[in-house]
Amino acid sequence: MRYYVVADVHGFYTEMISALKEKGYFDDKSPHKLIVCGDLFDRGSEAKEMQRFILELLEKDEVILIKGNHEDLALDLLNEPKKYLWDMETAVISHHYRNRTMDTIFQLTDYNIRDAVKNVKDFTEKSKDTPFIKTIIPAMRNYFETSNYIFVHGWIPCRAYGMKAQADTFYYKPDWRNAKDVDWNYSRWHNGILAWSQGVKEPNKIIVCGHCHASYGHSKIEGKGSIRGEYAIFTPFIADGIIALDACTARSGFVNCVVIDVKD
Numbered sequence: 323m324r325y326y327v328v329a330d331v332h333g334f335y336t337e338m339i340s341a342l343k344e345k346g347y348f349d350d351k352s353p354h355k356l357i358v359c360g361d362l363f364d365r366g367s368e369a370k371e372m373q374r375f376i377l378e379l380l381e382k383d384e385v386i387l388i389k390g391n392h393e394d395l396a397l398d399l400l401n402e403p404k405k406y407l408w409d410m411e412t413a414v415i416s417h418h419y420r421n422r423t424m425d426t427i428f429q430l431t432d433y434n435i436r437d438a439v440k441n442v443k444d445f446t447e448k449s450k451d452t453p454f455i456k457t458i459i460p461a462m463r464n465y466f467e468t469s470n471y472i473f474v475h476g477w478i479p480c481r482a483y484g485m486k487a488q489a490d491t492f493y494y495k496p497d498w499r500n501a502k503d504v505d506w507n508y509s510r511w512h513n514g515i516l517a518w519s520q521g522v523k524e525p526n527k528i529i530v531c532g533h534c535h536a537s538y539g540h541s542k543i544e545g546k547g548s549i550r551g552e553y554a555i556f557t558p559f560i561a562d563g564i565i566a567l568d569a570c571t572a573r574s575g576f577v578n579c580v581v582i583d584v585k586d
Contacts (some may be wrong), residue, residue: 323353323354323355323583323584324350324352324353324354324355324581324582324583324584325354325355325356325357325386325581325582325583325584326342326345326347326354326355326356326357326579326580326581327356327357327359327473327530327565327567327579327580327581327582328341328342328356328357328358328359328567328577328578328579329358329359329360329361329390329475329530329531329532329533329567329568329578330359330360330361330390330532330533330567330568330569330570330571331358331361331362331366331372331571331577332361332362332363332364332365332366332392332571332572333362333363333364333365333366333367333368333369333372333426333429334365334366334368334571334572334577335366335368335371335372335375336368336371337366337571337575337576337577338372338577338579339375340576340577341576341577341578341579342356342579344579345579345581346581347579354384355383355384355385355386356379356384356385356386357385357386357387357388357466357473357530358376358385358386358387358388359388359390359473359474359475359530359531359532359567360388360389360390360391360392360393360474360475360476360510360532360533361390361391361392361393361475361532361533362376362387362390362392362393362454362458363392363396363422363423363426363454364392364395364396364421364422364423364425364426365422365571365572366571366572367429369426369429369430369454370429370430373430373452373453373454373458376458377453377457377458380457380458380461386463386466386473387458387461387462387463388462388463388464388465388466388473388474388475389459389462389463389464389475389506389510390475390476390510390532390533391475391476391510391511391533392421392423393459393462394507394510395417395418395421395423396423396426396427396454396455396459397455397459398418399418399423399424399427400427400446400449400450400455403442403445403446404442406418406419406424407438407439407442407445408439409439410435410436410439413435413438413439414435419435424438426454427445427449427452430449430452430454431445431448431449431452433445433448433449464501464506465478465499467527468584469584469585470526470527470528470584471527471528471529471530471582471584472524472527472528472529472530473529473530473531474509474514474529474530474531475509475510475531475532475533476509476510476511476512476513476514476531476532476533476534477492477509477512477513477514477517477518477522477529477531477533478495478498478509478522478524478529479495479498479501479505479506479508479509480492480493480494480495480498480509480512480517480522481493481505481508481509481512490516491520492512492516492517492520492522493522494521494522494523510533511533512533512534513533513534513538514529514531514533514534514564514566515531515534515536515538515539515542515543515559515564515566516534516538516542518561518563518564519542519543523563523564524563527563528563528564528565529563529564529565530564530565530567530580530582531564531565531566531567532566532567532568533568534566534568535549535550535554535556535568535569535570536555536556536557536558536559536566536567536568536569536570536578537549537550537554537555537556537559537570538559538566539559539561539564539566540554540555540557540559541554541555543559543561544559550573554570554573554574556568556569556570556573556574556576556578557569557578558578558580565580567579567580
């Protein structure tokens with residue numbers, strides 16, 4: 323099986339399609355699937371196009387979806403909508419507004435922030451009825467594993483119990499595959515490049531991740547470019563045991579895609 327792997331496409335449908343075309347995805351006649359390592363939405367303006375494309379692939383069993391932290395944000399918003407849509411002031415200072423989670427739901431439902439605040443119940447019902455919430459998120463998994471690769475969003479669960487999600491010290495847990503949901507929720511926020519650099523690796527496997535911008539690895543590990551700004555390098559960070567794909571598409575203007583052939 324051949325896998326075309328992307329991460330953190332964040333609603334940038336055009337950029338994702340461009341990356342897939344460049345890699346030959348649409349001309350490939352051999353058995354192949356797309357793997358998305360989390361964060362389908364919440365930055366770009368093409369949520370409807372992305373939703374339609376992913377639904378088509380799900381129907382054909384041609385996509386593997388990994389849950390990202392932004393999928394968790396969408397569920398959090400819709401599980402407690404009144405907490406974030408109490409009034410306009412509350413809404414616009416919400417992290418769901420700043421992270422563009424609301425914007426994605428507005429795109430998919432044709433709502434706007436004022437109408438959502440005025441009609442929280444109707445907005446919530448319509449949101450929960452979108453394919454994104456009803457079909458796409460339920461199809462997502464915490465990780466996907468082959469003989470040589472592990473695909474995740476942030477990283478494999480590796481924090482000591484009680485540590486904050488965006489921790490700066492990580493510890494390898496041999497039984498991470500059996501981690502509880504709360505640990506997977508935390509792991510989706512992990513800086514996988516940092517965890518990898520601290521020795522959190524799976525023996526004889528390559529972990530493919532998103533979430534943390536690839537520029538972090540180029541800058542902090544390789545000493546090239548910067549994490550942000552004009553000197554940031556957003557091409558994939560690839561080293562022994564890791565492939566980090568987040569291209570920070572909102573800034574870089576492109577999506578990273580790697581092609582992996584697996585004999586499983």
